[in-house]
Every structure is written in structure tokens, then in C-alpha cells.
Amino acid sequence: MTESNTLKLLIIEDNKDVSGILCDFFEAQDTELDFADNGELGLSLALRYDFDAIILDVMLPKLDGFSLCKQLRASGCSTPVLMLTALDNKTDQLQGFDCGVDDYLGKPFDLDVINARIRALIKRHRGFVAQENLTFGDIDIDIAKHQVRRKGMLIVLTPTTYQILLLLVKQAPKIVKREHIIETIWGVSPPTNDVLRSHMYQLRNQLDKPFEEPMLATVPKIGFRLQLNE
């Protein structure tokens, strides 16, 4: 739940100096880095693994940053992308946004700025911008009171199931991956057994059992998601 989870970043950059600087800077923080020195490798890593954000150079061997980002989006990946470039001109910047990047930074590479912007993107992507009252379908969550209602009926949840539901509602109706839930709740201490299942069971009992239509759906091998009952 805290933001102090280790961030996983992918840096796609062929200039060793730049990637070295980024590496030194981010490794001093609570960050796990992966590198790609060409576009093709970058794209396949981005699609294969689940990063919190991607720092992407424009000029790259094999596949340029614009095409890379476009393909990434076309493949259904919505990981935040911050585009870095030595050539800072308006045309390129607009082209970048057109290709689906989230932010674009030109020449004066200021690490603190990059850091602040990356974190803003991640916050936004994860839905942690503001603590607002969340709603999805029948479900209403009052963050301040830690209260959940469905069709106005109060649903009593344990702290863990509450956190899980929070995640699900923030992403709904999209899938929330198993690992994502585990990491959010237990950090880097995967409980010996697969405890998540039990909590999902509890959550189902509380959230779905009293009602006709189940909202909590399992997506085999991937995770869970909330769905509107039709």
C-alpha cells in the first residue's frame, strides 16, 4: 500500500554515459533497474515483464523510440513511458505524444526532475493521486472511514481484504495481477504458501455471497478483476 515499494524501471538507452548516470542515480534509491541498449530488446523486455515505468531514448539502434512506443501501445501495454532526448524540438515532442508517451524531456537531463516526473507518472498509473472515494458498479468505498458498501449495504472486511478490494476497484474492470497484489500487500516477503487465495475467498464471502451477481472474477494464471453484473 505504501509507495516505498521498490520501483521497477526499464531504461532503453544506447548511450552508456547516460544509462550509467541513470543507473547510479536510481540504484541509490529503492529501485530495481533493467537495461536495453537497442529498441528491439527494449520492446521485448517491456512486453515480457511488468515495469512500473520506462525511460526511453529516441534514437536507438534497430528500432527508434517513437516506433517502439507505438508498438508497445498497440500491443496493449500501458506502462508509463518517459521519453528522453538530446534533440529537444517541438516536432519531436509532439510526435512523441502522438506515439503514446506520457512525458517528454529534452536536453538538460536533470536527475531530480526525471525522478519527480517518473514518480508522478507511476502515481498516476497506479491510481494513487488522490484519496478519493471510490466507486465501481454497486460498490462504494469511503476511504476516510475504511467502509465498503455494496448496494448501500455495509460490507465488513478485514484489513487485508479491504486493501485487496481497494486495488481491484482502482483498476476495475481491468485485471489486477497476482504478483501486483502480493507485492502491494506483503512487499518482498512472499508468504510461504499461496495465502492470497484464502483472502480472495474471504473477500468473495463478504462481497459476493450476500448478492445475486458475483463481481469478483478470477482470471486463471493472471489475477483477478471486478466485473459489472449484466
Place this chain on the structure above:
Amino acid sequence: MTESNTLKLLIIEDNKDVSGILCDFFEAQDTELDFADNGELGLSLALRYDFDAIILDVMLPKLDGFSLCKQLRASGCSTPVLMLTALDNKTDQLQGFDCGVDDYLGKPFDLDVINARIRALIKRHRGFVAQENLTFGDIDIDIAKHQVRRKGMLIVLTPTTYQILLLLVKQAPKIVKREHIIETIWGVSPPTNDVLRSHMYQLRNQLDKPFEEPMLATVPKIGFRLQLNE
């Protein structure tokens, strides 16, 4: 669902020149604007109405942009905020992100850039970053839900058959080679036997059997492809 919905923007800016320019520019597009010339008014408008995004000046009468944004977030509003300022310095920028803004733009106010960035923020906020639907012929795949429909009818697939269909639809109507499917699904440990045939059989049962025209065609010795039925 498309981006052609009229955008509703709130512009919080006391400089009439700047707000005039923004007004001229955005009104030429499909945009509905609201203005506030001081911080207090801006905050109350932002909280009362549901804007797609907010353009926020830093220096404002009554309540500065930083405090405004901080209060906005604290009040549970997660509307995207783009901060504009004449004074472009690093400290202010970092402070802006600290207060929960989504983007920060300094002096050379380029309208096209503002526009591109605002739209990127809105896309991100609404969750329309990546393409999340694939279509070929009757087949519709909702990637976020891992749901497949044909002629609107829900098709239930196993994780493996889903993955295979995903590949086929992405390439359709081109041929997808056997080895390509095998490599995508099993990586570098291809099962000893020819398991793929069983999965293709399953996929046929689920995808084609309920319908008149089969879409899944075998290309002997090469692989498989989806075809449009005529």
C-alpha cells in the same frame, strides 16, 4: 469512449493575456472552458465540477498554485493538473510535483505542446493509453478483461487457447508459424510431443464449433491463420 468527446477544462490564471490566448486556442477545438482568476475560486470550481483537466498557474491571488493543488488532492480530487509558470526553475518544478501536479511547463508557452500534454494526461487519467481491444472479423478480444467474443457471444477459453488466439488475431489474416506459437507459449522448452495440435483442436471447438463458418484454418506444414468467412 472516443477522444472526440468535448473536453472540459478549467483554467486557473490571473493573467488576462495568457488566459485569452488559451481561450482562443482551445475554443477552436472541441473544448468547453471554465476560468478562475484567483486561487480560491479555482479550488472551489475544481472541487465542485468534474473537469477533464486543470491548467494551473503558480502565482495567483488569494491562493497560490502549489497550495491549491495540495488542497485539491487532499480533498480527494484526482483530476489531472498541468502547472504553468513564467518562472521556470527546478525548485518550483519539484515543488509542483510534490504537491501532486501531473505536469509542469515553463516559460515558452507553446500551445501545441500544452495541448498535446493535456491530452496525454487526460488519456492516462481515463485509462485509454493502450489499445485494449483487438478485432478480426466477428472476433473481438478485450485484452484488459481477457474476454473473447464472436458475433457478440462470449467464448470461454483456457489460458493457453486464449494466448494462441491472441497471437492469431494480432497477425490475422496472416499465417502464424507453428514454431512461433510454440516459442511464445512454452519458450525454450517445447514439450516433447506435439501438444499444439490438441490446443488447436480445443480452440476450434470453442471458437468455431458454435458457428456456421470456421475461421481457424490450417496451413499445412507451416502453421495456422484466421480467415474471414464469406
Place this chain on the structure above:
DNA sequence: ATGTCATTGACATTTCTTCGACAAAATTGG
């Protein structure tokens, strides 16, 4: 010390994948 309740680990159930055996079709070579 006692009771409550969240959490967990062990167990049961369901579902998916694999594999084998055979049938049907296509390809090849005579």
C-alpha cells in the same frame, strides 16, 4: 486469562494440460 478475529497452512475440488492412440486426410513415389 479469555474471547474475538485476522491470518495462515493444509486439504479438497475443479480445471487445464499433456499425452497417447487411432482416424482421416493429404502428400509422395512408383
Place this chain on the structure above:
DNA sequence: CCAATTTTGTCGAAGAAATGTCAATGACAT
């Protein structure tokens, strides 16, 4: 044109994996 051989389709059943279920544990507050 016909057999022999390869390739693909069909399906059931066993093993593996994922998921659902619940009672015992342990932490916390009373």
C-alpha cells in the same frame, strides 16, 4: 492411379496445476 508415408484431426483419460474451502493457529484487545 494406387499404395505407402507423412501430416493433421479427434477424443478420452491421467497427471499436473490452479483454485476453492475451512478449521486451527496466533495475535491482539479486553
